[in-house]
Amino acid sequence: MSTHTTPENLEKIIPQAEDFLPLLGTDYVELYVGNAKQAAYYYQTAWGFEPIAYAGLETGLKDRVSYVLQQDRIRLVLTSPLQPDGAINQHINAHGDGVKVVALWVDDATKSYEETVKRGAKSYFEPRTDSDQNGKVVTSGIHTYGETVHIFVERKNYNGVFLPGYTKWTKPYKTESTGLKYIDHMVGNVGWNEMNKWCEFYAKVMGFAQLVSFDDKDISTEYTALMSKVMSNGNGRIKFPINEPAEGRKKSQIEEYIDFYNGAGVQHMALATDNIIETVSSLKARGVDFLTVPSSYYDTVLDRVGEIDEELEPLKELGILIDRDDEGYLLQIFTKPVLDRPTMFFEIIQRKGAQSFGKGNFKALFEAIEREQEERGTL
Numbered sequence: 210m211s212t213h214t215t216p217e218n219l220e221k222i223i224p225q226a227e228d229f230l231p232l233l234g235t236d237y238v239e240l241y242v243g244n245a246k247q248a249a250y251y252y253q254t255a256w257g258f259e260p261i262a263y264a265g266l267e268t269g270l271k272d273r274v275s276y277v278l279q280q281d282r283i284r285l286v287l288t289s290p291l292q293p294d295g296a297i298n299q300h301i302n303a304h305g306d307g308v309k310v311v312a313l314w315v316d317d318a319t320k321s322y323e324e325t326v327k328r329g330a331k332s333y334f335e336p337r338t339d340s341d342q343n344g345k346v347v348t349s350g351i352h353t354y355g356e357t358v359h360i361f362v363e364r365k366n367y368n369g370v371f372l373p374g375y376t377k378w379t380k381p382y383k384t385e386s387t388g389l390k391y392i393d394h395m396v397g398n399v400g401w402n403e404m405n406k407w408c409e410f411y412a413k414v415m416g417f418a419q420l421v422s423f424d425d426k427d428i429s430t431e432y433t434a435l436m437s438k439v440m441s442n443g444n445g446r447i448k449f450p451i452n453e454p455a456e457g458r459k460k461s462q463i464e465e466y467i468d469f470y471n472g473a474g475v476q477h478m479a480l481a482t483d484n485i486i487e488t489v490s491s492l493k494a495r496g497v498d499f500l501t502v503p504s505s506y507y508d509t510v511l512d513r514v515g516e517i518d519e520e521l522e523p524l525k526e527l528g529i530l531i532d533r534d535d536e537g538y539l540l541q542i543f544t545k546p547v548l549d550r551p552t553m554f555f556e557i558i559q560r561k562g563a564q565s566f567g568k569g570n571f572k573a574l575f576e577a578i579e580r581e582q583e584e585r586g587t588l
């Protein structure tokens with residue numbers, strides 16, 4: 210299940226991306242959390258991630274513990290501090306549980322660092338080599354929005370379970386996959402008037418190109434609004450939509466996020482599946498909570514999106530949304546926030562040709578979020 214060894218289909222599909230790095234994919238996503246052991250249990254049991262690696266007191270660490278879980282190409286690292294003070298505690302204190310690292314898989318972590326820093330990236334750490342009996346890994350890091358960072362991971366000379374310093378971690382408790390395949394896109398929320406600044410960062414510093422732009426007319430309800438631009442690397446494997454709040458009659462969900470996260474950060478990870486009905490049925494049966502839209506959504510949805518392969522009834526029962534663009538259609542659904550603060554959530558997405566992001570569902574979706582905000586007293 211070594212899914213990070215054979216790059217394939219790396220050809221450039223976004224011609225306007227400069228793509229000097231280039232990026233092979235998402236290597237892992239690391240969350241700083243208050244209790245990594247219990248978070249690991251949640252992602253294993255509810256989401257179907259397989260335990261793969263561990264680092265902590267038993268491996269010689271004194272100040273923190275990390276659990277690594279994987280499902281197909283999606284790898285999560287959950288890290289908690291073991292001592293008071295320090296950067297991890299400060300991160301959790303400011304933001305609650307949340308994404309610290311979006312690690313990118315590269316062929317050359319030294320060059321990735323030099324090229325991005327030369328173009329204006331702020332250094333997180335300089336290239337370093339770590340090795341053990343399984344080989345060596347070169348990593349380097351740069352800052353992005355808020356306190357979030359990108360770590361470049363060069364693992365072509367490594368065949369260990371995750372990274373040097375980690376030991377294989379298994380549990381007798383059997384993991385049942387939910388059919389999640391890879392990270393389709395990862396969305397950042399940034400503050401007022403900061404969207405363009407961060408889109409420029411991904412264009413200039415990372416060589417990305419803008420795929421789409423949504424203004425507050427596209428993304429608004431009667432009460433709230435936001436703006437969004439989608440940045441992609443050249444081979445389309447890394448897509449980062451960037452959202453900022455927009456003025457509305459009531460408080461934008463992006464502003465609610467910024468208030469509770471205390472700044473910019475990762476809003477949602479969209480995880481792809483080949484069978485959204487099975488995946489969502491399985492997640493629901495294990496207690497994952499999703500946003501719901503009124504059943505009237507399904508009265509007219511097929512007039513909007515036309516014919517689809519799936520029966521409408523199970524989609525309606527599960528609350529799965531449908532949208533179509535020039536290239537095909539997509540099926541998507543959003544969880545409620547998975548953390549205590551109303552910050553990060555997940556999207557489950559199945560693409561059937563469509564390469565877009567579900568613009569036709571924005572209104573129904575944001576009205577669903579507004580109902581939740583109303584209950585939280587944050588609308």
Ligand SMILES: [Fe+2]
Nearest residue numbers: 396479556566
């Ligand atoms: Fe999304």
